[in-house]
Amino acid sequence: MAWPSPLEALVIGASAGGVAALQTMLGSLPGSFQAPVFVVLHVPKDRPSGIPELLGGYCALPVLEADDKQPVRPGHVYFAPPDYHLLVESRDALALSMDEPVLFSRPSIDVLFESAAAVYDRGLLAILLTGASSDGSEGVAAVRAAGGKAWIQCPVEAAAPAMPNAALAHAGADAVLRLGEMCERLKGSPA
Amino acid sequence: MVFAEMTDDATELFDIELKLLLDAVYMRYHYDFRGYAMSSLRRRMRHAMGRFDCERMSDLQHRILHEPAFFADAMQYFTVQVSEMFRDPAYFLGLREQVLPVLKTYPSIKVWVAGCSSGEEVWSLAILLAEEDLLDRSVIYATDINPEALAKAEHGTFAADRMPLFSRNYLAAGGRGSLSDYYTSAYGNAMFDRRLKKQMVFADHSLATDSVFSEVHLVSCRNVLIYFNRELQDRAVGLFREALVRRGFLGLGGKESLQFGAHADAFEPFVANQRIYRKVAP
Numbered sequence: 001m002a003w004p005s006p007l008e009a010l011v012i013g014a015s016a017g018g019v020a021a022l023q024t025m026l027g028s029l030p031g032s033f034q035a036p037v038f039v040v041l042h043v044p045k046d047r048p049s050g051i052p053e054l055l056g057g058y059c060a061l062p063v064l065e066a067d068d069k070q071p072v073r074p075g076h077v078y079f080a081p082p083d084y085h086l087l088v089e090s091r092d093a094l095a096l097s098m099d100e101p102v103l104f105s106r107p108s109i110d111v112l113f114e115s116a117a118a119v120y121d122r123g124l125l126a127i128l129l130t131g132a133s134s135d136g137s138e139g140v141a142a143v144r145a146a147g148g149k150a151w152i153q154c155p156v157e158a159a160a161p162a163m164p165n166a167a168l169a170h171a172g173a174d175a176v177l178r179l180g181e182m183c184e185r186l187k188g189s190p191a
Numbered sequence: 192m193v194f195a196e197m198t199d200d201a202t203e204l205f206d207i208e209l210k211l212l213l214d215a216v217y218m219r220y221h222y223d224f225r226g227y228a229m230s231s232l233r234r235r236m237r238h239a240m241g242r243f244d245c246e247r248m249s250d251l252q253h254r255i256l257h258e259p260a261f262f263a264d265a266m267q268y269f270t271v272q273v274s275e276m277f278r279d280p281a282y283f284l285g286l287r288e289q290v291l292p293v294l295k296t297y298p299s300i301k302v303w304v305a306g307c308s309s310g311e312e313v314w315s316l317a318i319l320l321a322e323e324d325l326l327d328r329s330v331i332y333a334t335d336i337n338p339e340a341l342a343k344a345e346h347g348t349f350a351a352d353r354m355p356l357f358s359r360n361y362l363a364a365g366g367r368g369s370l371s372d373y374y375t376s377a378y379g380n381a382m383f384d385r386r387l388k389k390q391m392v393f394a395d396h397s398l399a400t401d402s403v404f405s406e407v408h409l410v411s412c413r414n415v416l417i418y419f420n421r422e423l424q425d426r427a428v429g430l431f432r433e434a435l436v437r438r439g440f441l442g443l444g445g446k447e448s449l450q451f452g453a454h455a456d457a458f459e460p461f462v463a464n465q466r467i468y469r470k471v472a473p
Contacts, residue, residue, distance in 0.1 A: 067448045068417045069424065081446050087230035089420070096417045096446050097231045098273050115230040118202050146202060 002174035004149050007035050007189060008123025009088070011116045013109030013139065015042040015131025017159025019051065021179055022129070023058050026077060028183035031060035035125075035189075037077040038066075038086060038094075038116060040107045042133070045083035052079045068096040080107035087115035103135045113139025117146040124148030127182060131163030134170075141171035149174040151182055208248035209236055215252050216269075220262060222336060223399040224269050226423030232269075239268035263339075270337050271418060274311040275356060276349070276370075279445050280363035282413070283319060285462035287365050290440050291323045294408055300329040301407040303434060305398060305427070306415030307333040310344025315361075316411065317387040322367045326390055332405060334396035345393045347383040354381050398427040403434045410435060414444035425453040432457050432470065441468045 014022055018041045029037070043049040049065075056063035059077060064070075066078040066086055071093060078094060080086030085107050089095035095115075102108035113126050113136065126143040128136045130153055140150045152173040155161035168176065177185070209232060213225045224232070236248065243265070245251040254261045277283050294300045300320075304313050313333040320326040335341050349357070354370065361370040374381040396404065398415070410431045416424050431441050432454055441449075441458060443466040449455050458468035 067446050067450075068444075069421055069448075069451050071451060084417075084446055085231075087228075089228050089230045093421065093451075095228045095230045097228075097271070098414050098417070099231060099235065099271055100273075111234065114234065118206075118230070118233060121202065 002149050002151065003189070004123050004125050006123060007125055009116060009120045010035050010037045010125050010127065011113055011143075012037065012039045012127045012129065013113065013131070013136045014040070014129040015105075015109075015133050015135065015160065015163055017130035018042070019055075021153070021159070023055055024179055025127070025129070025183055025186070026055050026059040026061075026063065028186050029059060029061055029077075030187055030189075031075075033061060033186075033189060034074050036072045036074055037061070038080075038088065038112055039077060040080045040086060040109045040112045042105050042107070042131070042135070043082050045106065049079075049082050052077075066094050066096065068094070070094045080112065082107075085111040087111060088119045089115075090119060103133055105133065105135050109136040110139040110142075114142040117142040117148055120148065122147035126150045127153075128164060128167050129153045129179070130158035130160045132160040133163055134166035136163055137167045137170035140167045140173070144171055144174070151175045151177055153182070154178045205233065205248065208252070209233065212236070212248055212252045212255070215256055216262070219256055220259075221400070222266075222269070223397060226399055226420050226426070227269070227418055228420050231271075231418060235268045239265055242268075266337060266339070270308075270340075272308045272337070272340055273414075274308050275353070275360060276311045276315045277357065277360035277364045277366075278312070278413075280360045282442065282445070282465050282467070283315060283360075283364035285465040285467050286316075286409075286442065287319055287323065289462050290409065290442075290467065291319070291325065293440075295323070295325060297408060298328065300325060300409070301332065301405060302329060302409045302411065303332045303334070303405070303407040303431075305334055305396075305410060305412040305431070307335050307344050308337070308340045310340075310347065311349065311357075312411065312413065313344055313391060314347055314383050314387060315364075317391065318361070318366075318370075318373055319364075320390075321387060326387070329390050331391045332407065333391055333393050336395065336397045338395065341393050341395065345388075345391075347388060348380050349383075351376050351379050351381050398430060399423055403430050405434065406436055407434050407439065408436055409440045409442070411442040413442065414447070416447050417444065421452065428452055428454045435470050437470065438472060439470050441470070442466065443468070
């Protein structure tokens with residue numbers, strides 16, 4: 001099933017086409033989902049995204065835009081704010097940074113995934129969705145090298161296939177799945 | 192899962208070496224990065240290792256310990272310097288419309304820009320104070336640990352190609368004229384009016400190791416605390432609390448919050464939707 005056992009945290013990265021995909025995915029998470037969820041969605045930097053509020057309406061879990069050093073709570077969904085990198089500082093706290101954009105992106109999926117891999121190692125599940133960038137490739141590699149699992153959206157189905165393709169070529173995956181299959185699995189998550 | 196166990200070790204060893212490096216830097220140069228957030232430091236030290244061709248962290252440590260000039264170069268990987276003039280215009284508008292009217296009632300005004308980096312915010316505040324007719328009776332303390340950044344800040348010269356952005360920010364922050372009223376352009380640079388500088392005091396000061404040096408009415412410390420772990424954040428905010436006069440003001444970055452720290456009860460939110468706080472009466 002390509003699940004970390006036990007599942008301790010979920011990270012999700014999405015870019016072009018990501019709002020619709022995230023709406024479906026977050027909508028599928030059951031209210032009983034125990035792991036914290038961290039999300040990077042590429043958004044324009046100079047205005048409030050409004051995305052967490054928007055997607056919160058579709059999700060049974062609380063959806064928040066992360067503040068620096070915010071405590072990590074089980075079953076909460078944390079979005080990177082526009083123009084900040086989101087990192088997992090420890091099992092207890094998030095961190096933000098204004099380090100340089102990575103592959104023109106801040107927030108960067110690589111930065112989130114790498115930081116989460118260092119904290120959760122084998123307990124981490126990373127999901128990479130649609131996107132037109134190559135962000136996420138290094139991140140997926142880091143997650144897998146640390147013993148975590150990575151699911152990548154089937155490029156044929158993705159609204160923008162470049163990002164899943166780049167990650168598959170660079171890092172491979174523990175599962176290549178359609179969005180609907182990922183959602184079904186998450187609904188029945190062992191966590 | 193032998194592979195996974197090996198890589199767990201790799202992460203752990205990296206962290207051990209990183210902590211040793213921070214200890215070494217502290218002992219050798221008295222720069223204290225031991226309370227910085229590990230998640231960003233890991234990434235930045237990996238960059239430094241790549242940039243300086245160091246295969247291991249211990250190689251980086253060796254060069255840092257033995258070559259002071261090398262440490263000066265490597266310093267940029269420990270601290271982050273990104274700033275804009277009037278960055279987050281709504282913050283400066285909040286200062287202009289809500290904080291300065293209160294500060295106006297004091298005979299003299301002291302402002303502390305903590306972690307001022309290359310000074311964009313210092314010069315922005317000077318313009319703000321000048322436009323509210325307060326600059327002549329104000330002092331702006333601008334502090335940072337990075338000597339190169341401080342020198343830049345003091346110079347008050349920024350690349351001309353940044354001016355369109357800075358101008359937009361300035362206007363959105365309620366600017367009363369045009370930003371170009373305050374600088375002269377030459378050779379691709381914009382040099383800001385020396386008259387703005389009269390009331391500025393630049394000083395080397397560390398939020399990790401130094402103590403309070405003056406009483407102030409406003410502390411502005413934006414996107415500095417995000418690089419600190421919770422303990423160091425508590426130390427820094429403790430300094431601000433101590434430095435601030437009764438009912439003084441503290442401005443933080445847009446995603447920084449006092450809510451999760453030890454001094455949450457000592458401050459109350461003052462400007463809605465901006466992280467501008469006011470010290471509660473003791």
